[in-house]
Amino acid sequence: MxxxxxxxxxxxxxxxxxxxxxxxxxxxxxxxxxxxxxxxxxxxxxxxxxxxxxxxxxxxxxxxxxxxxxxxxxxxxxxxxxxxxNYFHRTDRSGVLRIGLPTDYAVAFLQNTLTGFMQENPAVELEIHCDLSRELHKKLRSEELDMIIATMNNPRLPYLSRSWVEQPIWACAESYVPDPDRPVPLGAHLEGCDYRSRMIDALDGAARRWRLVYSGPGISGLQNAVQNRLCVTALTRATLLPGMRELTEDEGFPRLEPLRIGLFYKHPRLTAAGLHLVSELVASLESVGSGVAKVSLG
Incomplete structure (x- = not known):
């Protein structure tokens, strides 16, 4: 033995x-x-x-x-x-918890795990900060945030707890019909957004002309622009709303490069409430995504 x-x-x-x-x-x-x-x-x-x-x-x-x-x-x-x-010391869960989310993830997480956490832990005050992933990483390092969910270009970034892969999709209004003779009307988040760079790289690689017609920091404004046929964009499936549809390669929209997303936090700096929320997020991620990587801890 x-x-x-x-x-x-x-x-x-x-x-x-x-x-x-x-x-x-x-x-x-x-x-x-x-x-x-x-x-x-x-x-x-x-x-x-x-x-x-x-x-x-x-x-x-x-x-x-x-x-x-x-x-x-x-x-x-x-x-x-x-x-x-912490299960046996639930009364210790209190204080302020600062969460950083990329703009396209804010809606899905606020409506599910974070909302449930707030209802179960009324003594904890959540502060949600939405920004570009590169800015979220900076704020975690400088301890302006307690935990973040952010894209990662390096598989060995510090403070990583879980990682998973998201496949962005092209999204447009249901009634939108692509015109191959005209530039693709793009909607995107601000410069530095990983979805934005993936759209441009994919279209440039396919020698497809494009022009930026909408740019903004929030997911709701981008979704509204797509629904109103102002532009097409890249989204996650979780943020594809009624009135939208996915554009395909047959319509001239090349497959977008996948994104690796991570859950990051500094364990020594987290309160009991923070550790509990990490557990809730991990459980939520494992329940909805087969791409969540338990081995990518570090």
């Missing part, structure tokens, strides 16, 4: 905190321990897994390849532990 080793959650929590906060001193301050105590815990964990987990590059501490692999499991194990503890 193979020897089973139990990895203590306190060691895993220390490891996560060192990585996410960028050093032993900051981790010690966050966890209420001295720097030598933090170093000792990391050494104990390295002895248990028989691998070096951290390496210092200049003044920056980075996980080794083995550390990155362990980080994936550690985040999930600590999250599950905290979810179990």
């Amino acid at each position: 193979a020897l089973l080793i139990n990895l203590p959650t306190d060691l895993l929590r220390t490891f996560i905190t060192v990585v996410e906060l960028g050093g032993h001193s900051k981790a010690g301050a966050a966890l209420g321990r001295s720097q030598p105590a933090i170093s000792l815990q990391i050494r104990r964990l390295e002895e248990m897994v028989k691998a070096q987990l951290l390496v210092q590059e200049g003044r920056i501490i980075q996980p080794t390849p083995a550390g990155e692999a362990l980080l994936s499991y550690a985040r999930e194990m600590v999250r599950t532990n905290d979810e179990a503890v």
Whole structure:
């Protein structure tokens, strides 16, 4: 029978905190321990897994390849532990929780998981910030937001908890008939939007002319423009409204490159309410999307 080793959650929590906060001193301050105590815990964990987990590059501490692999499991194990503890301490869920969402996801998530969370946790005040994904990542790093859902161009971005793939689709009004002799009338979010760049790349790659006729930051304005036949655009299926239809390759609209989306947060900075919401989001994502990747943790 193979020897089973139990990895203590306190060691895993220390490891996560060192990585996410960028050093032993900051981790010690966050966890209420001295720097030598933090170093000792990391050494104990390295002895248990028989691998070096951290390496210092200049003044920056980075996980080794083995550390990155362990980080994936550690985040999930600590999250599950905290979810179990929070189940018996539900009265501790209070305060303000700042969530960042890309504009096209705001509608779907607000109407489902976030709305349910607010109803079940009236003592928690949610602040929803909608922006371009690149801005959301910046705000998470600077701790202006507690958690974000955002697109990711790099599969190894920090603070990643879950990732999944979305396939954008071309959307138009039901009565819209494409004219191959005229430029495609495009509607898009502002410059820097991943959907916008994918539409332009796809049309340019197919040598299809286009012109931008609508640009705005909000999903509802873009949906309204599509429904009124002002433009065509790229959406997720969740944001395809009645009165719209999907445009096909046979109509001259090439397949759009898929997007990888991630759920990101700094575990050491989250309150009990935040950890509970992460669990709710993870459960929601796993229930609606087969493309949700449990292995893309880190």
